[in-house]
Amino acid sequence: MRMLYQPDVNEINLSTVFYALSDQIRLDIIKTLAEIGEQSCGALEINVPNSTLSHHYKVLRESGVTHTRIEGTQRFISLRHNDLNTRFPGLLSAILQGLEPGKSS
Amino acid sequence: MRMLYQPDVNEINLSTVFYALSDQIRLDIIKTLAEIGEQSCGALEINVPNSTLSHHYKVLRESGVTHTRIEGTQRFISLRHNDLNTRFPGLLSAILQGLEPGKSS
DNA sequence: CCTTTAATTCGAATATATTCGAATAATTGA
DNA sequence: TCAATTATTCGAATATATTCGAATTAAAGG
Numbered sequence: 298m299r300m301l302y303q304p305d306v307n308e309i310n311l312s313t314v315f316y317a318l319s320d321q322i323r324l325d326i327i328k329t330l331a332e333i334g335e336q337s338c339g340a341l342e343i344n345v346p347n348s349t350l351s352h353h354y355k356v357l358r359e360s361g362v363t364h365t366r367i368e369g370t371q372r373f374i375s376l377r378h379n380d381l382n383t384r385f386p387g388l389l390s391a392i393l394q395g396l397e398p399g400k401s402s
Numbered sequence: 403m404r405m406l407y408q409p410d411v412n413e414i415n416l417s418t419v420f421y422a423l424s425d426q427i428r429l430d431i432i433k434t435l436a437e438i439g440e441q442s443c444g445a446l447e448i449n450v451p452n453s454t455l456s457h458h459y460k461v462l463r464e465s466g467v468t469h470t471r472i473e474g475t476q477r478f479i480s481l482r483h484n485d486l487n488t489r490f491p492g493l494l495s496a497i498l499q500g501l502e503p504g505k506s507s
Numbered sequence: 508c509c510t511t512t513a514a515t516t517c518g519a520a521t522a523t524a525t526t527c528g529a530a531t532a533a534t535t536g537a
Numbered sequence: 538t539c540a541a542t543t544a545t546t547c548g549a550a551t552a553t554a555t556t557c558g559a560a561t562t563a564a565a566g567g
Contacts, residue, residue: 311500316424320555321417338514346557351515353555370513370564387496395416395490425525443544451527456545458525475534475543 301358301365306380309361314385317360318392323353327362327376328396335366335375406463406470411485414466419490422465423497428458432467432481433501440471440480 304310317323322345329341338354354374357363361380366373381389409415422428427450434446443459459479462468466485471478486494 311497312424312426312429315420319417319421319424324417347514348516348557349555372514385496385500387492388500391490391492391496392416395493452544453527454525477544
């Protein structure tokens with residue numbers, strides 16, 4: 298398969314990250330990743346068609362929020378915790394805290 | 403003039419806030435507000451037509467990021483620092499830190 | 508090879524956002 | 538009441554995003 302673009306740490310852009318996080322499905326994805334760690338695309342139980350999900354994975358990856366590791370026919374997605382924390386200290390943990398139950402994200 | 407909608411603290415929604423912050427002009431606005439505090443709409447030196455600016459002010463206000471105070475024919479805009487901090491602790495300061503020079507927001 | 512599995516890409520429909528000139532609204536002060 | 542000031546709203550053009558079925562790609566295993 299084609300190369301997957303993922304930005305370098307210091308190319309991660311704040312408005313692009315915010316755009317990636319402005320969609321409820323994508324917030325659901327990163328919430329799940331935060332809770333249960335790296336997951337294959339198929340393992341995330343989100344109730345939308347695969348082609349739609351794939352689009353959201355791409356937005357997250359290209360914004361620098363997630364990292365994708367290829368293993369066989371699967372893609373394993375994880376949060377770029379360290380990179381985000383390096384570039385924008387405190388941002389990710391504030392976001393994840395904001396996604397906790399009762400926060401009506 | 404018509405009533406200005408601004409959400410209650412606990413109605414501020416994370417994905418809506420991120421949407422509001424996903425635009426470079428709006429990030430410029432909140433950066434300026436963070437630096438020099440409450441400003442009238444006209445005092446913010448941002449090089450786009452008034453009708454466009456007004457649109458961005460509305461997005462920021464309705465997302466809960468800014469507060470608008472009416473005084474005569476002017477609107478004074480400010481960041482809802484306390485409200486945001488109550489609802490999403492640490493988020494605003496991480497954002498403002500991310501907007502500092504050299505961060506290519 | 509052929510099939511299965513896992514996921515992406517394509518393409519087209521639909522929905523949402525952005526932009527900005529012109530018109531409008533509200534307030535103040537002459 | 539008229540004009541000036543400040544800002545919003547309207548409306549229409551343009552641009553961008555979202556959605557999802559169908560086709561495609563890639564790897565693994567028989």
